[in-house]
Amino acid sequence: MSSMLSSALRNLPVSSAWAAGALARSLSCSSQFQAAAQPKTKKTLGKTGVKNVVVVEGVRIPFLQSGTSYADLMPHDLARAALQGLLTRTSVPRDVVDYIVYGTVIQEVKTSNVAREAALGAGFSDKTPAHTVTMACISSNQAMTTGVGMIAAGQCDVVVAGGVELMSDVPIRHSRKMRKTLLTLNRAKTLGQKLSLISKIRPDYFAPELPAVAEFSTSETMGHSADRLAAAFGVSRLEQDEYALRSHTLAKRAQDEGLLQDVVPFKVPGKDTVTKDNGIRPSSMEQMGKLKPAFVKPHGTVTAANSSFLTDGASAILIMSEEKALAMGYKPKAYLRDFVYVSQDPKDQLLLGPTYATPKVLEKAGLTLSDIDVFEFHEAFAGQILANLKAMDSDWFAQNYMGRKSKVGAPPLDKFNTWGGSLSLGHPFGATGCRLVITAAHRLKKEGGQYGLVAACAAGGQGHAMIVELYPQ
Amino acid sequence: QSFGQLAVTKESKALMGLYHGQVHCKKNKFGTPQKEVKTLAVLGAGLMGAGIAQVSVDKGIKTILKDTAQKGLDRGQQQVYKGLNGKVKKKSLTSFERDSILSNLMGQLDYKGFEKADMVIEAVFEDINVKHKVLKEVEAVIPAHCIFASNTSALPISQIAAASKRPEKVIGMHYFSPVDKMQLLEIITTDKTSQDTAASAVAVGLKQGKVVIVVKDGPGFYTTRCLGPMLSEVVRVLQEGIDPKKVDAISTAFGFPVGAATLIDEVGVDVATHVAEDLGKAFGERFGGGSIDLFKLMVQKGFLGRKAGKGFYVYQEGVKNRSVNSGMDEILEKFKVPANPDVCSDEDIQMRLVTRFVNEAAMCLQEGILSNPVEGDIGAVFGLGFPPCLGGPFRFADSYGARQLVDKLRKYEAVYGSQFTPCQLLLDHANSPSKKFHQ
Numbered sequence: 086m087s088s089m090l091s092s093a094l095r096n097l098p099v100s101s102a103w104a105a106g107a108l109a110r111s112l113s114c115s116s117q118f119q120a121a122a123q124p125k126t127k128k129t130l131g132k133t134g135v136k137n138v139v140v141v142e143g144v145r146i147p148f149l150q151s152g153t154s155y156a157d158l159m160p161h162d163l164a165r166a167a168l169q170g171l172l173t174r175t176s177v178p179r180d181v182v183d184y185i186v187y188g189t190v191i192q193e194v195k196t197s198n199v200a201r202e203a204a205l206g207a208g209f210s211d212k213t214p215a216h217t218v219t220m221a222c223i224s225s226n227q228a229m230t231t232g233v234g235m236i237a238a239g240q241c242d243v244v245v246a247g248g249v250e251l252m253s254d255v256p257i258r259h260s261r262k263m264r265k266t267l268l269t270l271n272r273a274k275t276l277g278q279k280l281s282l283i284s285k286i287r288p289d290y291f292a293p294e295l296p297a298v299a300e301f302s303t304s305e306t307m308g309h310s311a312d313r314l315a316a317a318f319g320v321s322r323l324e325q326d327e328y329a330l331r332s333h334t335l336a337k338r339a340q341d342e343g344l345l346q347d348v349v350p351f352k353v354p355g356k357d358t359v360t361k362d363n364g365i366r367p368s369s370m371e372q373m374g375k376l377k378p379a380f381v382k383p384h385g386t387v388t389a390a391n392s393s394f395l396t397d398g399a400s401a402i403l404i405m406s407e408e409k410a411l412a413m414g415y416k417p418k419a420y421l422r423d424f425v426y427v428s429q430d431p432k433d434q435l436l437l438g439p440t441y442a443t444p445k446v447l448e449k450a451g452l453t454l455s456d457i458d459v460f461e462f463h464e465a466f467a468g469q470i471l472a473n474l475k476a477m478d479s480d481w482f483a484q485n486y487m488g489r490k491s492k493v494g495a496p497p498l499d500k501f502n503t504w505g506g507s508l509s510l511g512h513p514f515g516a517t518g519c520r521l522v523i524t525a526a527h528r529l530k531k532e533g534g535q536y537g538l539v540a541a542c543a544a545g546g547q548g549h550a551m552i553v554e555l556y557p558q
Numbered sequence: 559q560s561f562g563q564l565a566v567t568k569e570s571k572a573l574m575g576l577y578h579g580q581v582h583c584k585k586n587k588f589g590t591p592q593k594e595v596k597t598l599a600v601l602g603a604g605l606m607g608a609g610i611a612q613v614s615v616d617k618g619i620k621t622i623l624k625d626t627a628q629k630g631l632d633r634g635q636q637q638v639y640k641g642l643n644g645k646v647k648k649k650s651l652t653s654f655e656r657d658s659i660l661s662n663l664m665g666q667l668d669y670k671g672f673e674k675a676d677m678v679i680e681a682v683f684e685d686i687n688v689k690h691k692v693l694k695e696v697e698a699v700i701p702a703h704c705i706f707a708s709n710t711s712a713l714p715i716s717q718i719a720a721a722s723k724r725p726e727k728v729i730g731m732h733y734f735s736p737v738d739k740m741q742l743l744e745i746i747t748t749d750k751t752s753q754d755t756a757a758s759a760v761a762v763g764l765k766q767g768k769v770v771i772v773v774k775d776g777p778g779f780y781t782t783r784c785l786g787p788m789l790s791e792v793v794r795v796l797q798e799g800i801d802p803k804k805v806d807a808i809s810t811a812f813g814f815p816v817g818a819a820t821l822i823d824e825v826g827v828d829v830a831t832h833v834a835e836d837l838g839k840a841f842g843e844r845f846g847g848g849s850i851d852l853f854k855l856m857v858q859k860g861f862l863g864r865k866a867g868k869g870f871y872v873y874q875e876g877v878k879n880r881s882v883n884s885g886m887d888e889i890l891e892k893f894k895v896p897a898n899p900d901v902c903s904d905e906d907i908q909m910r911l912v913t914r915f916v917n918e919a920a921m922c923l924q925e926g927i928l929s930n931p932v933e934g935d936i937g938a939v940f941g942l943g944f945p946p947c948l949g950g951p952f953r954f955a956d957s958y959g960a961r962q963l964v965d966k967l968r969k970y971e972a973v974y975g976s977q978f979t980p981c982q983l984l985l986d987h988a989n990s991p992s993k994k995f996h997q
Contacts, residue, residue, distance in 0.1 A: 165657060165661065169661055173671075205658060208658060352665055355636065
């Protein structure tokens with residue numbers, strides 16, 4: 086028995102002493118399980134000399150379609166509500182939190198450090214530092230891994246991470262010419278100077294500048310890129326609609342069965358209390374089939390029904406060092422283990438982040454795809470998901486584009502986003518990452534698994550993947 | 559020179575007396591409580607519950623606001639938000655401060671977190687069975703040191719405490735509407751309430767920015783009990799044919815900030831009916847005056863007052879000069895009684911209202927409900943709108959003269975009977991002119 090395992094050890098790409106040490110340690114304590122003829126021993130991914138970082142709890146306010154109940158609020162109001170929800174759920178004393186990091190994409194200019202404004206509003210001490218990060222759709226993942234880094238480095242014990250996005254109100258700016266004129270006017274001293282500036286204003290100065298959901302480097306909208314990606318991988322319209330229907334159906338079921346435990350109610354000032362996500366709408370293949378393509382007309386395959394929709398929402402997650410969590414009497418939900426960030430070409434590989442990130446993180450953790458029990462991938466577009474699945478299942482892609490010897494394999498769909506995904510639940514850009522992590526943790530507990538893989542693509546041609554390990558029950 | 563003249567007027571003395579009284583009532587005569595109240599729970603997100611929550615959160619007290627229905631809870635939370643937002647509009651708060659204050663408020667439908675509560679204030683429906691049910695539910699989840707306070711305006715605290723396993727922790731905390739504007743808090747102790755419970759209740763009231771009086775348990779406590787006879791007299795005056803606008807004018811001329819008929823609308827005709835019935839049962843004929851059936855008919859027709867949009871007046875959003883409710887003409891006609899011209903001058907009407915108030919206040923002091931006249935004056939002015947320029951019922955009795963007051967009472971007693979019989983304490987003061995309530 087042990088010789089079989091040690092040969093398996095030799096075949097693993099053991100790159101450093103710690104791996105051997107960790108494996109050896111877990112071999113000795115898992116020896117009692119060998120008698121039960123398990124196909125593989127599920128080892129823990131703890132590293133000697135590295136602090137274990139745990140998730141104590143994660144919440145989110147209901148994700149709503151833009152322009153609905155959150156429309157009159159500001160992003161820090163949503164973030165504050167998520168923070169308050171987290172405080173209520175965990176009863177963690179505010180002064181215990183060492184640091185707060187939030188991720189957001191479309192910044193409200195007045196609250197450029199939305200983490201700080203939200204934290205102060207939620208009653209955190211003004212002595213608790215807070216900062217805001219931005220990395221497109223993986224902003225809250227970045228917030229969480231920033232927290233993991235601080236805890237692992239021993240500089241903090243308790244970090245609150247989260248993400249927020251308010252698409253109902255976006256910064257609509259004056260045109261550059263108008264801005265320049267106004268700023269110069271500010272500096273103009275004499276009436277003559279001012280008048281000469283004003284006389285230069287033309288009608289085109291008044292055209293406003295809207296923030297576009299387009300890549301700055303390529304000027305291509307993300308939907309357009311997704312359509313090209315789907316075409317490149319031969320993903321049909323039908324397949325995409327089917328996937329979208331799957332996402333909505335599974336989300337509806339999860340909502341009805343009360344599985345979405347991370348949702349906290351939010352009393353919106355002047356409106357009723359919001360308790361549920363309002364974007365979940367399972368339709369039918371016929372209905373979805375009627376829609377025209379949204380980005381590449383007339384023959385594109387990406388439509389409004391098989392894309393994620395503009396959403397408002399916020400999430401918050403409480404992460405601690407394992408010792409601190411146990412000392413405070415908490416039962417952690419999961420360990421946050423290895424994570425990677427990847428970057429590729431924003432033109433042709435914009436949305437392939439999960440494909441690049443998955444094999445890298447598995448390698449880091451010493452796992453194979455079959456070791457993963459729960460997959461939570463961000464669903465930007467059905468076409469993007471399916472293209473990634475096909476890429477992951479392709480030896481050719483792995484060899485020619487990723488410089489790998491063989492494919493990593495596609496995640497089996499029965500383990501994949503089984504409680505819905507961004508397509509159906511909604512995608513407030515900055516907030517999705519925390520939702521993926523806490524859903525992975527909850528699913529591991531409910532479905533009886535040990536490892537979860539969270540992955541996401543992001544604008545800018547970047548991606549992220551992280552291993553979440555269920556905390557021993 | 560004019561300043562000097564003004565400084566020695568009765569009004570000046572009255573106002574100075576009120577100032578000193580306020581200072582006195584802002585001290586905690588029960589000492590420091592053993593445990594500071596850090597977490598407060600308010601039951602019932604109605605007008606009073608939400609108001610109590612508002613004055614607690616803006617002083618930094620973590621407050622749980624619990625209701626049984628989501629709609630009620632939403633309404634209550636919205637009320638707190640509106641109250642704070644009003645201050646933002648007036649620029650006395652920034653929107654940021656408003657949001658930070660609101661983060662102290664936890665609205666919920668269950669008893670989560672009650673195991674950490676240091677004090678529970680119930681502001682649920684004014685029915686003894688509902689209050690007993692709530693008391694039992696709450697006692698099952700709160701810690702041993704937690705105090706149970708009731709915001710009831712008339713149900714005797716000892717009756718509420720009858721359902722409690724720890725009556726020494728039960729106390730009355732009677733707030734006045736609107737809670738964020740009315741400064742008075744009337745605390746009611748039973749003979750079982752412990753000193754520490756009282757100290758804690760006073761401490762919380764002071765933290766909320768209230769002026770506190772502490773009275774003993776009894777029907778109507780002090781405030782409701784003094785107001786009862788006066789409102790009864792108002793109804794009699796209306797029945798005698800004086801229209802509501804005139805009654806208001808006469809009472810405001812005397813110094814009441816709110817006219818007497820409007821006051822009934824503000825209190826609520828249904829509440830007034832309830833109180834009149836309960837106090838009538840407890841004290842008998844002395845609390846009679848106007849016909850309670852007039853109130854009952856108003857309630858039947860839905861003329862509940864401001865909260866229903868119609869009472870003696872019609873209340874419309876944005877309309878400043880209220881019109882008299884035309885539906886009242888029929889009711890007043892139905893209950894019309896003949897007026898005695900000897901006691902119907904404007905001055906008489908004013909004195910009829912005031913003497914009943916003062917007489918009842920004196921009786922409260924006589925019976926030990928009130929511990930001293932200072933609290934009596936403060937309670938009347940800051941909770942019931944007794945004319946501040948007169949300094950309160952006891953200051954008024956001193957300045958008008960107890961002898962003169964008793965004479966007036968006897969005059970009206972001759973016409974109306976026992977409702978105007980002067981109490982023993984007033985008679986004692988009338989008989990020895992050197993005896994004053996305030997030295």
